[in-house]
Amino acid sequence: MATKIIATLLVFLYSLQAQAEYQPSYSFERYIKTIKVHADGTDEILEESIDKIETEKGVRSGSQSDLSYIKGMQTLKILDAYTIKPDGTKVKVKKENIRERDDPTNNGADMFSDTRHKIIIYPEVTVGSKLYSKVKTTNFKSLFKNHYIYSEVTLPYYRYGYYEINFIVDKGITLNFDNKGFAGGFVKETIDQNIYKYTYSQDTITSTEPGMVSLYDVSNHLIVSSFKDYAEYGQAYQKLSQPKAKPTVFIQELANSIIAKSGGGDKRSEAKALYEWIVNNIRYVAVYMGDGGVNPHFAESIVKNGYGDCKDHAVLFEALLASRGIKSSPALINSGEAFTLPKYPVLAPQNHVITYIPEFDLYVDATAQNVPFGYIPFGVRDKPTVLTALDKLGRTPSMKANENIVRTTVKFKIQADGKIDGVSTVAVSGPIESSYRDNQVPNVGKDDTKVAADLLSQYGETGNGRLQFTKPNSFNERYEENGIFTLDPIANYPGPAAMTIPVGLTQGRIYTISKDKPLDERKYPYSCFGRTYLDYYT
Template sequence: MKNTLILASLLLPALCGAETVKLRSGEETPAQVLSLDADSVKLDGGRTIPRRDVSEIQFTAAQAAAGPGAASVAVSTEEAAAAKADFAQAGALAARFPGANGLVLLDSGSHILNPDGTTLDRNHQVRQILKESLKQAWGQVIACAEEGRDRVKIIKASVYGPDGKIYTLDPSQIKTSRPQEEGGDFFVSGSVCTQYVMPNVQVGSIVDYETETETYNPFRKDFFFPSWGFQDDQGPIAKSEVTVSVPEKEDFYYSVKNFAGLGADKPSVASAGGMRTYYWKLENVPPIVAEPSMPAYEDTAPFMRGSLFKEWDRIFDWTLAMHEERTRPSPELQEFTLDLVKDSKTEEEKAAKIYHYVQKKIRYIAVKVGVASGWGGYDANLTWKRGYGCCIDKALLLTTMLKAAGIQASPILLNTNNMNEIDYSIPQLGFDHAITVAEIGGRHIFLDSTGYDSRYPEIADFDYGVKVLNIFAKKIDYIPVPEPKENGSFYDFSMDLSSSGAADISERMHYTGSREGGLRYYYRSIKKEEQKQTFQGFAKSVAPSAELLSYEVNNAEKIEDPFTLRVNYRVPDYPQRAGNILIVKLPDFEIEQYRIGEISLDKRRYPIKYGDPMGRYYTYRISVPDNFEVVSLPEKINISGKYASFSAGCAKAAGGLINCSLAWERGATLIPPQDYAEYKDFIEKAASYTKNQIFLRDLSAEGK
């Protein structure tokens, strides 16, 4: 439902000299287009094509599949010597880092900004494959580019066999393809990928390939944002290096992170030929060993980002110009909006009406054809008429309608919290989502109209706790993280035990914050009969012999009202009998292992990253018949750590009742590795506690 700022995926290839005329038949003709009118397209050489048969005219030069430079190369003595040296280096690296799937001997990149604003990126990799599974991923080169802006060349692709044989690039085997995948949400066109499968790749082979991507037609010549990651997840890297070259007259700003313990984060800088070059290098970088719930690659691996400017003004100005233009309500939309909110008395009521309207009436679908629609979004009036749009389109429409209703609002760009954290010290365009912020009743409220399920003013959990670009305010804003109770799940159980051990159990559930929207989404997405199956599963998870009596799913389709659940089930033989002892499990009380996989490792190298805070609150009212005597109850517990707290306990009450409760809160969303041991200990104590049971004695079995 996000990932709509598709700039990054609009990578595509293209051209040279004359135009390329693409016909609906699939034919592509390089030709000079002389003229075009209502009926025909005239080409040089006297050819005239009916306009209806033409799908596209590309004005920038088209690229040959292989591209210049992709020439068959005989094996040179230098390459043979290099191969030998690579094997020697690989042996040493393998000894230092045993057990890897592969070895990265060289991971080298360069980013060049030419004086005319075009750019050239090169990527040179030398890798040894040590497992069959890497033959596919490391044994081929696939590079994609945006048609009309970029072109890709494969400069080199050699395979050094463990048997001493060397296979060099065969340009006749280079192919191109347009990526496609099933799914009705994304329609992003324009990308063409160059593919080459390196021959005779075996376990033990070393692949040595180099690609070049030239952006010959940048949409902004000052938008030069090189980046480089210096770590791999399959094996160690002997040398990871990157150079960034800019004309001397240009400033260049950069940030690096996660270099600690690996090498110098300051680049060497050299000048030559009117260009200034920055160079970073790390050696012997160990592989990433993934951990459950760890942050994104860029937040954990050594990483560099750069830009020609340090402030965000240029990005704000460029984006603001597009967004302002696209958020001017037409008289028709203005009138519609005012009519929509005519019965609303407060700004809150108006905002809620508009928020729910955009959520419900604008179907989520990303149809993007270039940077203007991908980054700038479509005009809000068009989105309103079309009835569909992606996150930025919906954010612009929401902004427009709020403005039409007299509420100050702005589109917001962000990286959701399941992606890398945006490094705001260096401008970039790597955002994956867009929402809206508004000043409503004196409050600064973020609204995400992309989905369908959040009740005003709630938003999806992946929006929490991230810094964002507030476009109209031209500032970096922050979406706050709610308190655990404001993002909580509340379960209230009532259990009536009969003298025979049968139990009638009822459970009411309600939710706050993103939890409500998340649950609403699930229940709205499944069939009514499947809802019933879900509740039958609920009951069975408490006791295998449980039979569902009734259930309620309230307001799954009505986002204006709270979403709640209720279920009743009967268990004919609920307590487990062990002689005259009865063991009673509190339903859903136990913290099962699958819920705490993030603390399953003895030690962690990386932080635990949660998407949202958590509050789980349980109450139990258990009615115990006269013939049962309480032997023991779970003792009270109240533990709290730096990041979370847990309290629970049971007590006897008048009238043969046992009351129990549990509250588990975690306000933090990031647990640093230095606090992991304490946090793990805390969770394990809580989880172990929840294995406790209620022990009763059956007096009737003892003849009492």
């Protein structure tokens, strides 16, 4: 049967709470932004904002303001900041209470950037306080040379009192505007500038919903772009990525070596071998310095470093494919819950790069280390793509229930003392197997009995057993999980008794679905993936 995505317990509990009257922790009382856009796509932004603290939760979560900037592209200055107490008294933020730190991702092992954060720590914040700030940001380098992009997506969870955005645009650059829910537009022109003004307010608020699509798909928005269409946007990305994907002698020799070791075959077999080499040899590490968020590294350097982000994996795959005479294109895509594209191109909601191979009409995500060739992860399915080398848009395949099957077979034997012996097999076929492979990555090398104990505890069961599974990167084997277990009694024995069917060493998908209470009504569209779960118990 086809099933919806199951929300996590945290989101589920939140959704129950949200059915009660929703109260935001703070609101946007007044916000004015003035953006001066230069002909080369750089800009200067002056922002004045007043946020009102509505609840005690808002005191805890909203009494600090985190302002980020990219050191290699921007400067950020806090010109003024203070708390307005409920009685109208202003309490200035002291200089020592404006802190600066590196991006938290720098503490992790897989992402590094030159993003910096300035934190405003507001004093004497209580319910009813208002927090004022005046900030100037200068973007001295644009992501795409001589192009400008800007997007504003409103949040339905908060009230907006008065929200104003002004654009003062050099006539040397032409901007395209698209908005939903904003008032305003072109105001006037001077000798060398065009001036625009947009305003917004929002009294009605709604809470988030589990599984809902991205706000980019449903919220009010203001989109500003110097790109007239996605073909032009794709060409701009190609100028950055195509030179990096040009095969060098080193890349050519590497591709030939990979194919020789794999035993050769037709072009699809070659593409498969190149893909599997990347996912088994190139780690995911993102290095975002300056425009590194959109500008990939050279293919040869990616191999020699042994790591790269999604753009780098796509560049390397493109270079290796080209070395074997296989044409491909980068495919810009969203890996979250956004299923549509704005009218005019901006960076968001696209946050990922995969590969499209026209010869096979096939999408491949070389970043996904546990996905067999021919499949792509759930997060990039049924999504629009910008095929940058082909000057057109595409769309990835959707999930289909008859192609994603999880077949669980369990044999139970209840002993005289109430203990339950069991043997289980979980066989997975179709794109869905990639998520099962991912789930077991942390268990590679772990003792089988410990893996079994951890799985039993997820469903409140006790006992012992062993769980074995197909290695996540053994792509030539169908994915399976095989378990042998003994559960402690879950009913009184001997004598008459009743019990629920235990989960044992299975994934318990149907059991989990039975515990999920859908919302009585929904305000937003939500993601729904086609899957088939078949459970057989004897």
